[in-house]
Amino acid sequence: MDSIKKYLACEGRVNIICAETTELVEEARKTHDLSPVATATLGRLLTMGAIMGTRLSEEDESITLQIKGNGPIGMVTCVVDAKPSVKGYVEVPTVDVPLKENGKLDVGGAVGQEGFLYVIKDLGLKDPYIGVIPLTTGEIAEDFTKYFAESEQTPSAIALGVLVDQNGVKKAGGYFITLMPDATEEDIDQIEKAFASAEPITKMLEKEMSLQQIAETVTNDDNLMVLLKDITPKYECNCNKEKFLKGIRSLGEEDKEYLFNGEDKIETVCRFCNKKYELRKEEI
Numbered sequence: 001m002d003s004i005k006k007y008l009a010c011e012g013r014v015n016i017i018c019a020e021t022t023e024l025v026e027e028a029r030k031t032h033d034l035s036p037v038a039t040a041t042l043g044r045l046l047t048m049g050a051i052m053g054t055r056l057s058e059e060d061e062s063i064t065l066q067i068k069g070n071g072p073i074g075m076v077t078c079v080v081d082a083k084p085s086v087k088g089y090v091e092v093p094t095v096d097v098p099l100k101e102n103g104k105l106d107v108g109g110a111v112g113q114e115g116f117l118y119v120i121k122d123l124g125l126k127d128p129y130i131g132v133i134p135l136t137t138g139e140i141a142e143d144f145t146k147y148f149a150e151s152e153q154t155p156s157a158i159a160l161g162v163l164v165d166q167n168g169v170k171k172a173g174g175y176f177i178t179l180m181p182d183a184t185e186e187d188i189d190q191i192e193k194a195f196a197s198a199e200p201i202t203k204m205l206e207k208e209m210s211l212q213q214i215a216e217t218v219t220n221d222d223n224l225m226v227l228l229k230d231i232t233p234k235y236e237c238n239c240n241k242e243k244f245l246k247g248i249r250s251l252g253e254e255d256k257e258y259l260f261n262g263e264d265k266i267e268t269v270c271r272f273c274n275k276k277y278e279l280r281k282e283e284i
Helices: 022-032 036-053 107-111 141-151 185-197 201-206 211-219 241-249 253-260
Strands: 003-009 014-020 062-069 075-081 085-090 115-122 129-134 156-165 168-179 225-231 265-269 276-280
Touching: 003 211, 014 036, 014 211, 022 036, 022 085, 022 168, 036 062, 036 075, 036 085, 036 107, 036 141, 036 156, 036 168, 115 141, 129 141, 141 156, 156 185, 156 201, 168 185, 168 201, 168 211, 185 211, 201 211, 241 276, 253 265
Parallel strands: none
Antiparallel strands: 003 014, 003 225, 014 168, 062 075, 062 115, 075 085, 115 129, 156 168, 265 276
16 A cells, blocks of 8 residues: 655654655556556656655645656656645656666656756745756656755755556655754765665565665664654546636637637546546536
């Protein structure tokens, strides 16, 4: 079962969020009929979104993550709320690129190394917060590490992984380590060594390691403090017919006429869940 847990390491000076998102990513794969590399790409972004969603405090808050690279997959989007409910899509779900030399899926090749990472936080204020940085690798975890360092001045270590086989998503998850202001040089050295020597997150999940065991491994600390025992992220879309009607009603009359093109009804499809809605002109 998918789960997210939070811990403090190094006597409270290091924060770590660990997540297993296997079921969530498999649901996204089935919803969008994703190719293996598209599954790995969207899965990593959904996992990062689920982790970041645990940092939201109010029900009406949300975060939108977007990657717009120059690779063949096109734009990749994830939206998460405070539950956290997560949803997302890729522009080209059937994308296929050659495997890396080590036989692994080439997420960076699908995303591209030129482009931008966007983080849009809607926290119920007048205007949303928008952070943007250029992509560096397209591998997603490295790009988010750079984002937190540059845009939020938060030193971090991030790992994201999706393991796909012929039956779908075998394992998916990630972790997010951040330093508290009182972290010492010894803490930093300890975390860097543990992070560098740790196995990939999917490998640890394959071994049926618990999230606490993973957190202990990547921090080299066996005396973690548990902040939250369990959070269950889900792939869930909150679309409905009224939201689509509201969007069309906000258009100008010429745009509405163009949209219906002389017809009495149109069909719309939600990009996040592929649910179809029939909208009649008289409803608008």
